[in-house]
């Protein structure tokens with residue numbers, strides 16, 4: 001099970017104790033990573049046997065190691081989708097940079113969107129260790145042959161959406177990604193450790209935006225509640241289809257790419273949010289949300305998985321807009337990239 | 352220092368930040384998204400310090416947000432160059448080259464440093480990594496990022512040493528903060544010098560970044576050369592306004608001309624020299640820029656964010 005928070009933190013009262021707890025897990029994963037590297041791998045004969053032994057011993061597979069083709073493909077698909085999500089995810093939040101209500105908020109948001117670009121780069125670099133280039137992956141995204149998180153196909157209609165994304169979307173991302181810090185593929189695990197630390201800032205900033213709004217004017221409060229109402233179910237859907245319908249799960253679990261099922265992570269997220277919504281003074285839009293003494297967890301209404309499937313297939317409110325923006329930026333930058341390459345070639349010829 | 356001049360410095364930085372931030376998620380390369388966000392954050396950080404200071408010197412209780420969000424275009428004192436639309440990437444780089452070739456010597460003077468300390472850079476050609484990508488612009492952990500995201504998020508991270516003296520000034524000006532201080536006392540001079548000393552280092556990076564791109568594009572392909580020359584030609588007239596105050600034309604040219612030469616670009620002839628920004632007479636573009644920037648703040652008078 002996910003570890004309980006151990007250390008105390010001066011932000012606990014404001015933010016609830018789950019995020020610091022999850023951060024403790026990031027630290028633990030970092031330590032485990034170092035320990036695994038130091039441990040002596042038993043001599044396993046044959047490449048496949050070595051792979052199995054490493055997985056079994058909770059050690060890391062590294063780029064030079066042999067790995068089953070399907071393990072490589074699964075990782076490429078997953079890491080690329082994750083990288084694409086960071087890059088496409090810049091759009092909905094970036095939508096409010098120009099209109100941020102104070103200069104300080106503008107700076108925080110700009111820095112956050114910049115962080116996401118950095119996450120994209122770490123992740124493409126991790127994928128490249130599997131023998132695929134970033135340019136190839138970007139082509140696959142632009143051709144619609146690889147996906148990004150469906151959450152970014154929803155619009156950011158008010159300033160409060162920036163808060164709701166930070167709180168709920170970055171919050172869900174953290175819950176999803178903390179276990180990935182222990183993923184069996186070394187470069188991915190290391191990228192996730194770095195990214196999780198930054199995502200926790202984003203989550204706190206989002207929480208703080210909503211907290212300010214919910215304690216502000218009537219109009220601000222309504223803005224905050226409206227944003228939470230719109231982002232709640234799409235955030236729950238970020239954890240993917242229910243376990244019964246999840247196609248990739250079992251094998252990924254066996255390979256220790258994935259450590260918890262979609263439904264386990266979703267439950268953890270719900271339990272975390274209920275407490276924080278209380279601190280915010282905002283309501284989660286689920287009349288059936290209630291504590292279940294027996295399960296020691298909240299019962300909640302599932303997101304509309306038919307809607308999730310429609311959005312994944314391309315019919316969300318903003319799919320077309322997001323992809324058109326990405327393609328336009330890519331196309332309009334082509335002459336710049338060509339010029340940079342031509343210049344580098346000339347200089348190399350000079351040398 | 353005259354309040355209008357301080358507003359001019361702050362407004363240049365603010366409007367430049369607003370334009371640069373328009374590039375988010377739209378740059379030619381992912382690395383460039385990060386670099387442009389860095390530069391926008393630097394400009395925004397400088398704008399906040401300068402406007403806060405201007406508000407205190409003015410003594411009417413206006414903080415950075417009152418100055419940024421509640422003035423109309425006629426009250427803005429920025430130069431026309433920064434408010435012009437981004438255009439293509441060549442235009443944006445030419446704007447940044449011209450602006451930073453002004454801001455670097457300006458901040459150097461305001462910091463009380465001598466001119467030759469401008470020369471921090473312009474060494475060697477741009478670096479690329481093995482993959483032929485631009486060597487990643489360092490995501491710098493200082494300035495806007497540290498102030499903005501880390502400190503505000505309640506992070507326990509250590510404050511950046513350079514920010515130490517400025518930390519207090521970054522917040523909203525207390526109404527009592529500047530009203531009683533006479534203009535340009537020596538304490539105030541030091542305050543402006545500290546702001547300029549920090550901004551100057553950032554300007555050196557902006558100049559480096561834009562100069563490298565100007566050279567790459569000027570000496571890249573036929574198309575990039577044409578676009579870069581067009582951008583330089585179109586923007587050149589607006590640079591006269593930059594060099595009508597603290598920074599002389601000669602100083603500015605001594606930075607810009609070698610870059611154009613290395614970029615195999617023609618230095619345009621001097622002629623038409625539009626101005627008016629410093630007295631609040633702007634191009635048609637500024638009002639739209641402010642309309643967008645100010646819309647939310649103005650829709651909720653008196654609200655906290």
Ligand SMILES: [Fe+2]
Nearest residue numbers: 086115116119
């Ligand atoms: Fe991210």
Ligand SMILES: [Fe+2]
Nearest residue numbers: 116170199202
């Ligand atoms: Fe994030």
